[in-house]
Amino acid sequence: MIEARGLTKRYGDTLAVDDLTFAVQPGRVTGFLGPNGAGKSTTMRIVLGLDHPTAGEVLIAGKHYRELERPLHTVGALLDAKWVHPNRSARSHLRWMARANKLPYKRVDEVLELVGLASVAGKRAGGFSLGMAQRLGIAGALLGDPEVLLFDEPVNGLDPEGILWIRQFMQRLASEGRTVFVSSHLLSEMALTATDLLVIGRGRLISQTSTQDFVEQASEATVRVRSRELDKLGALMTERGWATRPDGADVLVVSGKTTDEVGELAGEAQIVLHELATQRGSLEEAFIQMTGHDVEFRSEIAELVGAPVAQGATP
Amino acid sequence: MTLLAVERIKLVSTRSPWWCAGIALLITLGFTALFVANSDDLAVTVGSTQFAFNLGMIIIMVMAALAITTEYRFSTIKTTFQAAPNRTAVLAAKAAVVALAAGVVGEITAFATYGLARLMKPAADLGLDNPAEWRQVAGIGLIYFFAAILALGVGILVRQSAAAISILLVYTLLVENLIVLIPTVGEQIQKWMPFTAANHFATAGIPAPVEGQGPPLLDLPYGPWGGLAYFAAISVAILVAGIVVTNRRDA
Ligand SMILES: Nc1ncnc2c1ncn2[C@@H]1O[C@H](COP(=O)(O)OP(=O)(O)O)[C@@H](O)[C@H]1O
Ligand SMILES: [Mg+2]
Numbered sequence: 001m002i003e004a005r006g007l008t009k010r011y012g013d014t015l016a017v018d019d020l021t022f023a024v025q026p027g028r029v030t031g032f033l034g035p036n037g038a039g040k041s042t043t044m045r046i047v048l049g050l051d052h053p054t055a056g057e058v059l060i061a062g063k064h065y066r067e068l069e070r071p072l073h074t075v076g077a078l079l080d081a082k083w084v085h086p087n088r089s090a091r092s093h094l095r096w097m098a099r100a101n102k103l104p105y106k107r108v109d110e111v112l113e114l115v116g117l118a119s120v121a122g123k124r125a126g127g128f129s130l131g132m133a134q135r136l137g138i139a140g141a142l143l144g145d146p147e148v149l150l151f152d153e154p155v156n157g158l159d160p161e162g163i164l165w166i167r168q169f170m171q172r173l174a175s176e177g178r179t180v181f182v183s184s185h186l187l188s189e190m191a192l193t194a195t196d197l198l199v200i201g202r203g204r205l206i207s208q209t210s211t212q213d214f215v216e217q218a219s220e221a222t223v224r225v226r227s228r229e230l231d232k233l234g235a236l237m238t239e240r241g242w243a244t245r246p247d248g249a250d251v252l253v254v255s256g257k258t259t260d261e262v263g264e265l266a267g268e269a270q271i272v273l274h275e276l277a278t279q280r281g282s283l284e285e286a287f288i289q290m291t292g293h294d295v296e297f298r299s300e301i302a303e304l305v306g307a308p309v310a311q312g313a314t315p
Numbered sequence: 316m317t318l319l320a321v322e323r324i325k326l327v328s329t330r331s332p333w334w335c336a337g338i339a340l341l342i343t344l345g346f347t348a349l350f351v352a353n354s355d356d357l358a359v360t361v362g363s364t365q366f367a368f369n370l371g372m373i374i375i376m377v378m379a380a381l382a383i384t385t386e387y388r389f390s391t392i393k394t395t396f397q398a399a400p401n402r403t404a405v406l407a408a409k410a411a412v413v414a415l416a417a418g419v420v421g422e423i424t425a426f427a428t429y430g431l432a433r434l435m436k437p438a439a440d441l442g443l444d445n446p447a448e449w450r451q452v453a454g455i456g457l458i459y460f461f462a463a464i465l466a467l468g469v470g471i472l473v474r475q476s477a478a479a480i481s482i483l484l485v486y487t488l489l490v491e492n493l494i495v496l497i498p499t500v501g502e503q504i505q506k507w508m509p510f511t512a513a514n515h516f517a518t519a520g521i522p523a524p525v526e527g528q529g530p531p532l533l534d535l536p537y538g539p540w541g542g543l544a545y546f547a548a549i550s551v552a553i554l555v556a557g558i559v560v561t562n563r564r565d566a
Contacts, residue, residue, distance in 0.1 A: 049400050050393050050566040066400040077397060083390040085329055092328035100321045100398040140394070 001026055001179055002047060002148060006056035009042050009203075016042040018203035019056070024181045024196075026147065029174045031194030031211070032183035039203040040183040044079055044152050047181075060148055072101040072144030078137035079152040086126025090117055090136050093125055094143060101144055111139040131162040138169070149173055151182040155189060167193050223254040223262050226275035233271050240265075251275075318399060318408035326382060326412055335378035336420045339371035340427060346370060347428040351435045359439040361448040362521030364432040368455050369487075369514075371424045375417045375459050376466035376483050382413045383467055384476040396566045406471060406558045414463045421459025425452050447520040450539060457543060458513050465509070465550035471557030506535055509549040512542035 002024040009017040017039040024030045032040050045051040047058050049065030057064065060075055068074050084093050094108040112118045115135040120128070125136060134154060141149055151170065155163045170193060174180045184190050190197060190211070197214050199206040207214060227233055230252055237244050243255045254262055259276050266273050326332050346367035351359055383406075386392040399405050429452050433441050443449050470479040491508045495501045505511055512535075519539040537545060 045393075045565070048397050050396060052563075052565060068400065071400060072398055079393070080390065083394045085325075085385065085389050085391050087329045087331075088325075089328070092324065096321045096324040096328070097394065097398045099324060100317060100395075102317060 001062075002058065002060055002181060004043070004047075004056065004058045007043065007046060007053055007058060008055040009039070009046060009051060010054045016203055017046070017053070020200065020203070020205050021056075022198050022205060022208050024179055024198070026179040027174060027177050028195040029170050029180045029182060029193055030196040030198060031190035032181060032198050032200070033187060033190050033194075034183075034185065034200040034206075036185050037202075038185075038200045040185075040200065041079065041152050042203075043200075044077070044150050044181075044183065047150060048075065048077055048079070070101040070144065072097065072103070072146060074144070074146050075148045075150065076141030076144060076146040077150040077152075078134070078141045078154060079150070081130065081133035081137040084125040084133065084136065087124055089122050090125050090128070090139075091121040093136065094140060097140055098143055103143060107143060111142045114142065115139045130157050131159065134158060134162065134166070138166075146178070148179040149181065151180075153183055153185070155184070163189075221258075221278050221280050223257055223259050224275065224277050224279050225252050225254065225262055225266070225273060226250055227252075227266070227271055227273050229271045232269065233266060236265060236269055253279075318404055319412055321399070322405075322409045322412040325409075326416060329385075331381060331385075332378050332416065335374050335381075336416075339374040339378075339420055340424050342374065343367045343371040343424045343428050344431055347431055348435070351432045354436075356436055356439045359432055359436045359441065360521060361429070361441055361443060362451045362518060364429045364441070365425060365451055365455055365517060367428065368421075368425065368458070368517060371421070372459055372462050373484065373487055375420055376462050376487070377480055379413045379417060379463035379466040380470035380479040380483060381476060382409060383470040384474060384479050387474040388476060393566050402562050402566075403558050406554075406561060410464055410467055410554055413467055414460045417463030418456040418460035421456035422453065425455035447539075450519075451517060451521065454517055454539075454543070458517055458546070461543075461547045461550040462513070464547075464554050468550065468553030468555075468557045471554070471561060507545075509546050511535075512537070513546040515539055515542035516546065 004020050004022050007017055007020040008015070020039075020043065032043070034040055042051060046053050047060065047065065060068070063074075065071060065075070090112065091108060094111065095105060098105060098108050109118065109121070112121050115138050117132065117135050117139060120132065125133065128136065138151075138154075141151070149170075151166075154166050154170075158166065170180050170182055174195075182190075182193065184193075194211055196209070197211050198208050199214070224247070225233065227250065230246075230250055234244055234246075234252055237252075237254065242257055244252050247253045259278055263273070263276055266276075347364060350363070350366060354363075383392075386395060395405060396402060429441070432439070443452065466479070466483055469482055470476075473479045473482065487510055491505065491510050494508065495505045497504065515535055515537070516539045519542070535542065
């Protein structure tokens with residue numbers, strides 16, 4: 001369980017984190033989503049007591065990070081796989097961490113085995129590929145068998161195999177009842193990994209919901225109807241003040257109504273329907289819709305979803 | 316105790332401290348050999364066997380500064396504070412381990428150069444006959460010990476290897492020697508420079524090889540042990556400043 005209250009961090013003129021209040025629950029993977037520069041890494045550094053917040057506080061299992069006696073027993077984190085001395089072996093790197101938290105050296109070999117680095121344990125960490133470095137970082141996070149885990153952009157730069165491995169690993173950790181908090185700037189990645197989403201932009205909280213609710217709230221469900229008597233049906237809908245727009249010659253898209261309502265209206269008017277279906281936008285569309293009104297975010301969203309958004313285009 | 320073990324693992328699990336220790340030993344041995352080989356028996360005294368201690372000390376100071384600046388360079392300081400959030404305890408433990416290692420290297424180089432001189436000049440008067448002569452040899456380790464604390468403190472404050480090493484080299488090699496050139500007050504200031512005090516501890520009581528030659532002796536207001544205490548106080552003060560600053564700023 002991670003709880004942040006009014007978390008704010010200012011670096012000179014930059015307001016990196018702006019009054020964030022959130023809670024991350026155990027037993028699930030919580031995605032921390034936002035474009036680059038949104039303040040994800042800063043938030044995570046504050047959670048770990050590395051950066052001092054300008055205002056507000058974060059509690060982990062009810063305590064400040066600095067109050068944790070043997071912190072690696074409570075919180076494991078991988079913020080950056082490069083935070084390793086390149087000339088130190090993987091084993092030595094984990095040994096001093098283990099020693100600092102009174103963990104037996106046996107545990108070092110266990111976690112190296114767990115992440116599949118046992119065979120290169122004595123090799124310099126500087127010679128590791130990104131995937132291996134990432135695994136070493138995860139080994140470090142798992143050392144103390146912690147109940148809370150933080151990962152900052154863990155799949156960045158990994159090959160598909162590595163991405164799949166990490167994704168399944170995080171889901172396994174959550175299924176063991178742990179709190180898993182993982183950041184990403186990729187919505188598509190989070191949709192596959194996270195059950196809950198914490199969305200931020202420019203340091204501000206945009207939404208905290210389940211991934212599913214996020215989509216449902218944000219992406220408006222529309223009803224697609226196909227019929228030979230569209231003119232008649234469309235007129236009836238307009239009469240009732242329903243919002244419609246044509247999609248091709250014989251298709252009408254109705255927003256804000258269910259298939260039930262559309263079906264009943266057509267039935268009353270004795271109109272034959274050839275197709276009646278609910279359609280829902282993708283997660284990417286959901287995000288754009290949720291934040292799209294905020295022109296400030298336009299270019300960031302474009303990057304976030306990997307789709308071009310015309311600059312200066314106002315809805 | 317735990318943090319001491321952690322810092323010990325960190326220090327010995329990379330190669331650069333070993334290199335620094337080896338170079339410190341070799342360079343002092345080399346210079347001593349050159350000095351002794353070119354001196355007559357009378358000129359070689361217990362004190363003069365240590366004339367190259369400054370060279371080894373500077374290298375050990377580089378080692379001490381690197382012990383913290385490489386942590387900043389590779390961001391392992393973040394991993395360190397993540398594993399042990401009590402920054403004061405972490406840095407105090409690092410200071411203890413690095414200073415102890417420096418002290419051991421200091422003793423080894425001191426007795427190695429002394430032993431080398433005895434081997435090369437069996438006829439010279441090189442017995443450790445009085446406390447002053449013991450201080451001149453065994454005291455070198457104490458100077459290395461506090462010099463390492465000072466260098467670590469500078470490293471903690473500036474966080475960058477190149478900056479820390481430049482400051483330490485320029486200061487020890489130039490500043491303290493040039494300060495005396497300032498008219499009127501220069502000499503007064505020099506008396507209170509830390510490495511002048513450390514040097515006094517190491518060299519007080521060494522007879523000039525030839526009467527009336529060599530640099531003029533400074534008339535210092537403290538004795539050799541006072542000099543060491545003063546040097547130690549300055550070193551610890553710089554370390555404490557580093558610890559205070561580290562607790563305030565982001566890791
Ligand atoms: N140590 C720092 N000093 C100054 N500015 C920083 C620092 N760390 C982050 N920032 C700024 O804070 C903002 C948030 O950065 P960051 O937390 O890294 O975002 P994210 O991880 O979401 O990409 C950015 O504008 C970044 O430039
Ligand atoms: Mg980041």
